[in-house]
Amino acid sequence: MRALLAEDDAILADALAANLQAAGFHAEVAPNGAVAEYLLTKQDWDVGIIDLGLPMVDGLTVLKRVRAAKPWMPLLILTALDGLEDRVAGLNAGADDYLTKPVDFPELEARIRAVLRRSSQPPQGTGGGAQAPMAFGQLHFDRDAHRLTVAGQPVDLSPREWLLLELLLSHPGKVVGKEQIAQAWSTDVSDSGGPSSLEVYVHRLRRKLEGAGVGIRTVRGLGYLLERQP
Known part of the structure; x- marks a missing residue:
């Protein structure tokens, strides 16, 4: 701490x-x-x-x-x-x-x-459905408000970028497999892309997270993980 x-x-x-x-x-x-x-x-x-x-x-x-x-x-x-x-x-x-x-x-x-x-506790009085905002480095991710800020500045994400970041934040420091990401994306029809589109979204998300003190590391053959950067 x-x-x-x-x-x-x-x-x-x-x-x-x-x-x-x-x-x-x-x-x-x-x-x-x-x-x-x-x-x-x-x-x-x-x-x-x-x-x-x-x-x-x-x-x-x-x-x-x-x-x-x-x-x-x-x-x-x-x-x-x-x-x-x-x-x-x-x-x-x-x-x-x-x-x-x-x-x-x-x-x-x-x-x-x-x-x-x-x-660290979730908000009260919201019918049990509200979830506490997630903070990691200079990144603040609020699911309920559907809002992301990096170093206090709002950042816009596409639906698939949002789902990707949410999944990575739910497993900080752990590898998230491509299959997990594909499954999370399966309910989203707003974006389309071929088999190689994941790398494109990861690249875009990395750029948007610059200055957050965190990074997305590629673990070859396994997937991706979100980690703090010095």
């Missing part, structure tokens, strides 16, 4: 990062708002912890921009500002939780894990 801590107090940041590491997180520190915004929007993180009083770009602005770019990312505020208006503003800006300093680390860890659990 990767956690980014946006905190300009170096002593506090080092202490919290060390505790996060000990709790099993890979933690990194952003010392100001500009760095925090860049890292949170351009790299893959499981959770962001943001101080409101950041230099260069304030934490509330960082929060709003990251939430707009990555609606699915768990984000917590950790700040010395404890007024009601501050809490309301932070939560309305998109924070999943709001903690005030000083904070005991066990509570911070518990809040982080609670937010992570909520983010």
Whole structure:
């Protein structure tokens, strides 16, 4: 689990990062708002912890921009500002939780894990048919909204590209055989193509996923797999 801590107090940041590491997180520190915004929007993180009083770009602005770019990312505020208006503003800006300093680390860890659990659950109250959006690298795939974004930007897919990506996302890091793909495509009559058309769709999908931090690898004789890229 990767956690980014946006905190300009170096002593506090080092202490919290060390505790996060000990709790099993890979933690990194952003010392100001500009760095925090860049890292949170351009790299893959499981959770962001943001101080409101950041230099260069304030934490509330960082929060709003990251939430707009990555609606699915768990984000917590950790700040010395404890007024009601501050809490309301932070939560309305998109924070999943709001903690005030000083904070005991066990509570911070518990809040982080609670937010992570909520983010991994399917939406409630939708008759049981809704499915949680899938995130992989900078790729966000929402089945119910039929929407794909790469690094926060919407990407249009043809019906067969959509079915192909959905199948690959359902088996991350595992080979998906050509027979599986053909079966998934068998219900789609909107696109046509001969036996060699699969390679064409894979090529198109690879181009559309550029910048997502993921790639489609060909496993000769077996099929394809979706994997993270450095």
